[in-house]
Amino acid sequence: xxxxxxxxxxxxxxxxxxxxxxxxxxxxxxxxxxxxxxxxxxxxxxxxxxxxxxxxxxxxxxxxxxxxxxxxxxxxxxxxxxxxxxxxxxxxxxxxxxxxxxxxxxxxxxxxxxxxxxxxxxxxxxxxxxxxxxxxxxxxxxxxxxxxxxxxxxxxxxxxxxxxxxxxxxxxxxxxxxxxxxxxxxxxxxxxxxxxxxxxxxxxxx
Amino acid sequence: xxxxxxxxxxxxxxxxxxxxxxxxxxxxxxxxxxxxxxxxxxxxxxxxxxxxxxxxxxxxxxxxxxxxxxxxxxxxxxxxxxxxxxxxxxxxxxxxxxxxxxxxxxxxxxxxxxxxxxxxxxxxxxxxxxxxxxxxxxxxxxxxxxxxxxxxxxxxxxxxxxxxxxxxxxxxxxxxxxxxxxxxxxxxxxxxxxxxxxxxxxxxxx
Numbered sequence: 001x002x003x004x005x006x007x008x009x010x011x012x013x014x015x016x017x018x019x020x021x022x023x024x025x026x027x028x029x030x031x032x033x034x035x036x037x038x039x040x041x042x043x044x045x046x047x048x049x050x051x052x053x054x055x056x057x058x059x060x061x062x063x064x065x066x067x068x069x070x071x072x073x074x075x076x077x078x079x080x081x082x083x084x085x086x087x088x089x090x091x092x093x094x095x096x097x098x099x100x101x102x103x104x105x106x107x108x109x110x111x112x113x114x115x116x117x118x119x120x121x122x123x124x125x126x127x128x129x130x131x132x133x134x135x136x137x138x139x140x141x142x143x144x145x146x147x148x149x150x151x152x153x154x155x156x157x158x159x160x161x162x163x164x165x166x167x168x169x170x171x172x173x174x175x176x177x178x179x180x181x182x183x184x185x186x187x188x189x190x191x192x193x194x195x196x197x198x199x200x201x202x203x204x205x206x
Numbered sequence: 207x208x209x210x211x212x213x214x215x216x217x218x219x220x221x222x223x224x225x226x227x228x229x230x231x232x233x234x235x236x237x238x239x240x241x242x243x244x245x246x247x248x249x250x251x252x253x254x255x256x257x258x259x260x261x262x263x264x265x266x267x268x269x270x271x272x273x274x275x276x277x278x279x280x281x282x283x284x285x286x287x288x289x290x291x292x293x294x295x296x297x298x299x300x301x302x303x304x305x306x307x308x309x310x311x312x313x314x315x316x317x318x319x320x321x322x323x324x325x326x327x328x329x330x331x332x333x334x335x336x337x338x339x340x341x342x343x344x345x346x347x348x349x350x351x352x353x354x355x356x357x358x359x360x361x362x363x364x365x366x367x368x369x370x371x372x373x374x375x376x377x378x379x380x381x382x383x384x385x386x387x388x389x390x391x392x393x394x395x396x397x398x399x400x401x402x403x404x405x406x407x408x409x410x411x412x
Binding site: 014015017022032034036037038039040044045047048049050051056057059061072073095100116 | 220248253255256258
């Protein structure tokens, strides 16, 4: 911990405490935290006040959608409440940010299920933590005909997708997985070997 | 403003408000703000709570040292209260961060005066805003024998230094300015022309 000490003072000042607490933000180290603290105190006390207020409200009010587990301040999120969305397709993603990415990039009109993580037994994240029982409940009660597995293309994401596909097959529901291959605009020379291997094996008629 | 919209919802949600308020931090754009919001809500609600609490305390309690104008929660900062510091030397800097930089890099044992800015008439920052009357009061009352001008080496910093030196000369106090020249470890080939010109003109016997 780097203390902001003017001179020899050894007790932790309020300014130190502010710098320390700013370091809870992702990607913010001691230097940035110090810069942020000085900026807020010197130039933007109103912004800091609004930030503190909004943080408190967000922590208190934002929870998970009862149906898809995305972050929302309502009981159910706006997608789950939207009558125009098709309830027969469920797209399973790891994080709320993945929902935003898919909403922005595609015209998908189905609904989602957000795991809020991935299977990772070593970190104590099992089916319970990912709410797989909630998902299974939806597979039973709703007339689902496709479960889209959009977990990340990492080892843990693949394992999670595998477990999900087994669950779906117990309920005789078709599963699909996002295609793997060369990214759009990517040059083969700079694409990693695994991706090329997957893209080559998954080649399509042209 | 980039909204976090799940689907078609058009009203600003609490999550949007949190992202928006995080953008008051320096160097934080829409993408980072969104990442920070998700991180805090998914993984570090305790950190967010502490941050909100500390921000509120800091805005309420941190003000300026009555003597040197640095940011502090006390009436006088720890340097001004420190009896071992020499009161006959005053080092004038633009920002609190400059005090930290000098304290870390040198064994300076005098005291400081923090302008909290630089002369910039176009932005409405004149002698009053920089507390030059407070500084002049100290030059009159304390037995000061050296005013160290450590404002930045920018046009505005130089103008500010010039005004300060005129004030000091009215009180027959010696002024010094930080040396300009090639940075330690710098290669001449990559040092800008102005710096080389200054370093060349200010060459010393070896």
